[in-house]
Amino acid sequence: MRLDDMPRRLFVCTPSRLTSFVDCPRRYRMTYLDRPILPKGPPWAHTSFGISVHNALKAWWDEPLARRTPARAAHLVERCWVGEGWRDDRQAARYRARAVEMTGRYVEHLDPAQVPRAVERQVAARTGQLGLSGRVDRLDERDGELVVVDYKTGRRPLDADDARTSLPLALYAYAAERTFRQRCRRVELHHLPTGEVIAAEHDETSLTRQVRRAESIAEDAVGAGDALAAGAHPDQAFPPRPGRLCSWCDFRRHCPEGQAAAPDRRPWDAIGDDDEPDEPGGPVASTNRRG
Ligand code: SF4
Numbered sequence: 087m088r089l090d091d092m093p094r095r096l097f098v099c100t101p102s103r104l105t106s107f108v109d110c111p112r113r114y115r116m117t118y119l120d121r122p123i124l125p126k127g128p129p130w131a132h133t134s135f136g137i138s139v140h141n142a143l144k145a146w147w148d149e150p151l152a153r154r155t156p157a158r159a160a161h162l163v164e165r166c167w168v169g170e171g172w173r174d175d176r177q178a179a180r181y182r183a184r185a186v187e188m189t190g191r192y193v194e195h196l197d198p199a200q201v202p203r204a205v206e207r208q209v210a211a212r213t214g215q216l217g218l219s220g221r222v223d224r225l226d227e228r229d230g231e232l233v234v235v236d237y238k239t240g241r242r243p244l245d246a247d248d249a250r251t252s253l254p255l256a257l258y259a260y261a262a263e264r265t266f267r268q269r270c271r272r273v274e275l276h277h278l279p280t281g282e283v284i285a286a287e288h289d290e291t292s293l294t295r296q297v298r299r300a301e302s303i304a305e306d307a308v309g310a311g312d313a314l315a316a317g318a319h320p321d322q323a324f325p326p327r328p329g330r331l332c333s334w335c336d337f338r339r340h341c342p343e344g345q346a347a348a349p350d351r352r353p354w355d356a357i358g359d360d361d362e363p364d365e366p367g368g369p370v371a372s373t374n375r376r377g
Contacts, residue, residue, distance in 0.1 A: 112320075116340065139189055143159070143237065163189050204222065216304055231270060232268050234258045235276055256288060334356065
C-alpha cells in the first residue's frame with residue numbers, strides 16, 4: 087500500500103528494458119525478474135558480428151590521432167573479433183573479412199581529428215517516474231549541440247522512421263542533454279553495411295512525448311510486477327507475445343508459444359550466409375549490449 091503523499095519510487099531502467107516489455111512481457115519477466123535466470127540459447131553470429139565492429143570502433147577513437155586510419159580500424163576488427171555463434175571457422179573468417187572491409191570503409195568518411203564528445207558512454211536522467219540510463223555508441227558535438235550516433239551492422243536497410251520513432255534514440259538524447267548539460271536534439275543511425283546515415287531532429291514536444299511513452303510502459307511493467315507479487319499467474323501478469331521474432335529469442339526453449347509461432351534458427355541464420363540461400367528479414371544486428 088502506498089500513502090498518497092509518499093514519494094513514488096523511481097523505476098530504474100534502460101531503453102532496452104522498456105522495449106523488451108513492449109515486445110514480449112514474458113521475455114521481459116525472464117530477463118529482468120526471474121531469479122535464477124533461466125539458461126539462454128547459444129550465442130548468435132549476428133550478435134558477435136555487431137559486437138566486434140562496435141568494439142573496434144570504440145578502440146579506434148582511443149588510438150592517438152596519427153593511428154586513426156582505415157588500416158588501423160581493420161586491424162582493430164581483427165583484434166576485437168568475437169568468434170562465437172559461427173557455423174565453422176570458414177564462415178567466421180569470411181564474415182571477419184567483411185567486418186574488416188566495412189569498418190575500414192566507414193572510418194574513411196570520418197574526420198579522425200574531430201574527436202567525439204564521448205564514445206560508448208553511459209548517460210542518465212531522471213523523470214518524475216523513471217531513473218533512466220543507457221550506453222550511447224557515440225556522442226558527437228556539432229555547432230555547439232550534441233548528436234546521438236548509433237551504429238547499425240545488420241543487413242536490413244533502414245528508413246527515416248527508424249530514427250524518428252525510436253524510443254531508445256529519443257531517450258538517449260534526453261539523457262545525454264541532462265548528463266552533459268548541453269542541448270541534444272539530433273539522433274543518427276549509421277548503417278555500416280551501406281554507409282547510410284538516417285537522421286532525425288527532435289524538439290521539446292517530440293522528446294517529451296517519448297518520455298511520456300517510456301513512463302507509460304514503465305507503469306505497465308510495474309503494474310504487472312505488482313500483480314505477480316500479489317499472486318497472479320506469471321502468464322497472466324506477463325503474457326507471451328509470440329511472433330516472427332520468437333526465432334531469435336534467447337528464452338525460446340522455455341516458451342512453447344514462441345516455438346509454435348516461429349521456426350527454430352541456427353545461430354548463424356540471421357547473418358545471411360553466402361553459402362546458403364539468403365533469408366530476408368531476421369533481427370537487425372545492433373548488438374543491444376547496452377541499455
Ligand atoms: S519465444 Fe517469443 S513469446 Fe516466447 S518469450 Fe520469447 S519473444 Fe516471448
